[in-house]
Amino acid sequence: MGTQSLHRLTAVQVRSLPPGKHADGGGLWLWKREDGGGQWVLRVSIHGRRREMGLGSLSEVSLKQAREAAAQQRALVRENKDPIKERQKQRREAAKNLHLLSDVAGDAFESRKAELKGDGLAGRWFSPLELHVLPKLGRMPVSEISQTDIRDALAPIWHAKAETARKALNRLSICMQHAAALGLDVDLQACDKAKALLGKSRHKAENIPAMPWVEVPAFYASLSDGTVTHLALRLLILTGVRSGPLRHLHQTQIQGDVWTIPGEAMKGRKGATSDFRVPLAPEALEIIDQARRHARGGDLFPSTQRGVISDMTMSKLMERRGLKERPHGFRSSLRNWIAETLPSTPHEVAEACLGHVTDSKVVRAYRRTDFLEQRRAVMEAWAGFVAQSR
Known part of the structure; x- marks a missing residue:
């Protein structure tokens, strides 16, 4: 032709x-x-x-x-x-290599929501990526992301915000693995190599300051004006829970002298799917009765505008008083008090007072108890100690 x-x-x-x-x-x-x-x-x-x-x-x-x-x-x-x-094949291959990190990160987050507390709505899983990685690498195809790109993105916070940087790198590694599972051409070692390039962090982790347990009764007595913040702090001290479940306490969670916290609202209980029961001492029940006067929509600790009090509300009160300690530290105060004044308390019971999961999944499968009654005795003794000066 x-x-x-x-x-x-x-x-x-x-x-x-x-x-x-x-x-x-x-x-x-x-x-x-x-x-x-x-x-x-x-x-x-x-x-x-x-x-x-x-x-x-x-x-x-x-x-x-x-x-x-x-x-x-x-x-x-x-x-x-x-x-x-052949053209369809080329287009598929091109589509694989043109997936942007922002798309992959969103898909990875969606696939993990069921594993996260509250389906990840609080944003704690995604926020390290959203704040420190995606603004710099989000528009890049995952196939082109190298260890130097990751290093450059995280270098500004590697030492200054070490824990945040660690979480960001961890989330990014999960995204890269997710991309590989999708069939995309990525360097699965990029995050490890970036960590090597960034070097060892100079940041030293510091524990949240905790009030010595001998000083807790005096502080508890000073929370006497009946406001939402004072009542919330008192109940936080009495129960040993974290501030999240405390701030979101709803009247429907209380039945008699037991407060049941939904399992998904509990931090650090991966593998424990059941709800967490908190025994309420008479002093705690009295605080709850006082809080009901402030309730709005069933929330016992509402904010002045909408929703519940913020995570900083109780911390700011302690800061204004010139205290270095913070609300979360009362959990340490309680644990140290148990260790020093009730040394015969079994380790499992003492840890259960803080909602900690101990032992392996297999052991927990056979030991089907949350030590509620043993914890009740401990928490009533703690309440008696804390409220002695009131």
């Missing part, structure tokens, strides 16, 4: 041809429309079957470009390959 039989059309003809199908030769056709536009189409036969594939619109692809594309596709046919399937 000569060049002349192949190239039947000219650039001038292409612009002036009437509506209809016009052959350029070699299976290349121009389909002109009534509106003057058109489409380049290539007809080939592969495996005894005729195939038609589009090569682009007349407005975007010139006659010369259409002929070059047709020649490439005919070459595939000579290799006994279906050009349409």
